[in-house]
Amino acid sequence: MATGDIGEISEIGEIQTSDLHDDAAARLAARDLRYTSARRALVDVLAAADRPLTLPQILAADPTLSQSSAYRNLGELTLAGVVSRILVDDGFAYFELAEGLRHHHHHIVCTTCGRIDDFTASPALERELHRTLTQVADGTGFDVADHRLDLLGTCSDCR
Amino acid sequence: MATGDIGEISEIGEIQTSDLHDDAAARLAARDLRYTSARRALVDVLAAADRPLTLPQILAADPTLSQSSAYRNLGELTLAGVVSRILVDDGFAYFELAEGLRHHHHHIVCTTCGRIDDFTASPALERELHRTLTQVADGTGFDVADHRLDLLGTCSDCR
DNA sequence: CTCAGTGCAAAGGATTTGCATGCCG
DNA sequence: CGGCATGCAAATCCTTTGCACTGAG
Numbered sequence: 001m002a003t004g005d006i007g008e009i010s011e012i013g014e015i016q017t018s019d020l021h022d023d024a025a026a027r028l029a030a031r032d033l034r035y036t037s038a039r040r041a042l043v044d045v046l047a048a049a050d051r052p053l054t055l056p057q058i059l060a061a062d063p064t065l066s067q068s069s070a071y072r073n074l075g076e077l078t079l080a081g082v083v084s085r086i087l088v089d090d091g092f093a094y095f096e097l098a099e100g101l102r103h104h105h106h107h108i109v110c111t112t113c114g115r116i117d118d119f120t121a122s123p124a125l126e127r128e129l130h131r132t133l134t135q136v137a138d139g140t141g142f143d144v145a146d147h148r149l150d151l152l153g154t155c156s157d158c159r
Numbered sequence: 160m161a162t163g164d165i166g167e168i169s170e171i172g173e174i175q176t177s178d179l180h181d182d183a184a185a186r187l188a189a190r191d192l193r194y195t196s197a198r199r200a201l202v203d204v205l206a207a208a209d210r211p212l213t214l215p216q217i218l219a220a221d222p223t224l225s226q227s228s229a230y231r232n233l234g235e236l237t238l239a240g241v242v243s244r245i246l247v248d249d250g251f252a253y254f255e256l257a258e259g260l261r262h263h264h265h266h267i268v269c270t271t272c273g274r275i276d277d278f279t280a281s282p283a284l285e286r287e288l289h290r291t292l293t294q295v296a297d298g299t300g301f302d303v304a305d306h307r308l309d310l311l312g313t314c315s316d317c318r
Numbered sequence: 319c320t321c322a323g324t325g326c327a328a329a330g331g332a333t334t335t336g337c338a339t340g341c342c343g
Numbered sequence: 344c345g346g347c348a349t350g351c352a353a354a355t356c357c358t359t360t361g362c363a364c365t366g367a368g
Contacts, residue, residue, distance in 0.1 A: 034342075036348065055332080066350050071333060073348090087246040091332065091358090108301050119295050128287045133310060136278050141315035142267050149308045151292060156300035193367080195323065214357080225325050230358060232323090250333090250357065324365070334355065341348075 020047060020101055027080045039073050041065060043082065043097070052086050052094035052107070052116045090114035099146070106148070110155035121149065179206055182260055186239045198232050200224060202241065202256070211245050211253035211266070211275045249273035258305070265307070269314035280308065 024043050025035035045061045046053065055074070059065055074095055077083035082101065086094040088109050094116055096102070104126075105118045121129070129147060137144040183202050184194035204220045205212065214233070218224055233254055236242035241260060245253040247268050253275055255261065263285075264277045280288070288306060296303040 032347090034347065036342085038349075068334080068351075069349050072335090072350095075334090085248060087248060089244060089246060093332080108295060108299060108303070110301070111304070117299060117301070119299065121291055122287075122294070125287045125291045128281075128284045129308075132280055132284045135281070136267060136310060137312070140267060140276060140278065142269070142276070142310065142312045143314075143318060144267070144310045144312040145270070146311040147309065148311065149288075150306065151295060151301065151303045152305040152307065153296070153301045153303040155302075159302060191322090193322070195367090197324075227326075227359080228324050231360090234359090252357080320368090322365105322367085324363105326362095326364105328359105328361080330357105330359070332355105332357095334353105336353080337351095339349080339351105341346100343345095343347100 017047065020097075023101055024077075024082045027082050028076070031076075031080050033076055033080060036073075038065060038069055039077060042070065042073055042077065046083065046095060046097050049096075051118060052096040054092040054094055056092075058095065086116065088114050088116065106150065108151040108153065110158055111152050112154050112158035115155050115157075117155075119151070176206065179256075179260055183236075183241045186241050187235070190235075190239050192235055192239060195232075197224060197228055198236060201229065201232055201236065205242065205254060205256050208255075210277060211255040213251040213253055215251075217254065245275065247273055247275065265309065267310040267312065269317055270311050271313050271317035274314050274316075276314075278310070 021035070021040060021043065024040075028035050028039070041062050041064070042058065045058050048061070049057075053061070055067070055070060058070060058074075059067060074083055074085070078085055078095075078098075081098050083095050084098045086096065086107065088094065089111065090113075092114065103120070105120050108117045108119050109115070129149070133144050133147055136142070180194070180199060180202065183199075187194050187198070200221050200223070201217065204217050207220070208216075212220070214226070214229060217229060217233075218226060233242055233244070237244055237254075237257075240257050242254050243257045245255065245266065247253065248270065249272075251273065262279070264279050267276045267278050268274070288308065292303050292306055295301070
């Protein structure tokens with residue numbers, strides 16, 4: 001890693017916008033993909049949002065984007081580890097910046113309107129979670145790479 | 160609850176097949192829905208499986224079922240709280256018996272082939288999980304009804 | 319009889335893909 | 344120049360829906 005001290009940044013837990021783009025570019029470059037303006041625009045939209053977005057929401061936030069390219073680029077960004085795709089039961093895929101480009105968090109999903117908010121779990125829970133992860137990984141033959149913890153309920157608007 | 164001692168059974172953590180069907184029928188009846196042979200067949204297929212199934216898998220397990228009715232019935236069964244729908248990133252919805260008709264468990268998902276296995280979390284984790292649930296519910300204005308904890312990784316076949 | 323349930327076929331809709339063009343390296 | 348990237352339009356494919364028929368109560 002000759003380009004700089006990226007490792008230190010993750011310890012701070014907050015990522016500057018410039019570093020965000022540097023990091024995104026690096027993850028793409030690792031797969032021989034370019035960090036084009038369209039892809040940068042996607043990252044900007046997701047970085048500005050405080051919650052995961054559907055493709056229509058992304059297009060609304062930046063109308064210069066085209067649907068098929070946005071889908072295609074979100075796919076590339078997902079493979080490159082810049083973006084994560086989240087599914088809820090409303091027919092849409094939701095997109096957010098991937099782990100490492102954003103602080104670690106979980107989701108609270110409104111099962112009525114599909115709205116997704118972020119929340120942070122207590123250190124105690126994360127600790128217990130991690131213990132379980134490794135435990136289960138040992139027992140199942142699965143190579144556990146990640147976990148997701150969602151709370152399902154009804155948001156204040158839908159109550 | 161005049162029909163019997165269902166409450167005691169859940170403490171054992173194992174549900175007898177007859178009680179499963181009784182319970183399913185009761186949950187449907189509460190919504191003025193019949194427990195028809197097609198719906199019973201769906202429950203049988205899901206009860207026999209040790210993992211969530213896609214609709215094609217369900218139809219393969221019982222070829223007498225028709226696709227549209229199966230989808231429609233799984234929808235009714237989901238609304239009635241007999242079945243749960245799970246989404247992973249492979250384009251298919253997965254179905255399993257709902258909480259209460261099955262022991263409490265979580266999922267470990269293979270992000271390569273979509274395969275889903277069940278696993279049980281430690282009491283310590285569940286306790287911590289529950290503490291977080293109520294905590295977050297207080298802080299967000301969400302009415303938290305449920306949680307889902309998935310581990311994501313690669314199964315032994317795809318490694 | 320009545321009305322929920324069934325199954326075929328057709329529609330729906332988010333996402334993907336073919337293909338010709340544009341543009342960065 | 345060469346190949347990735349773009350965007351339009353058409354195709355895909357899981358899922359839902361319209362509709363006429365069947366069967367349980």
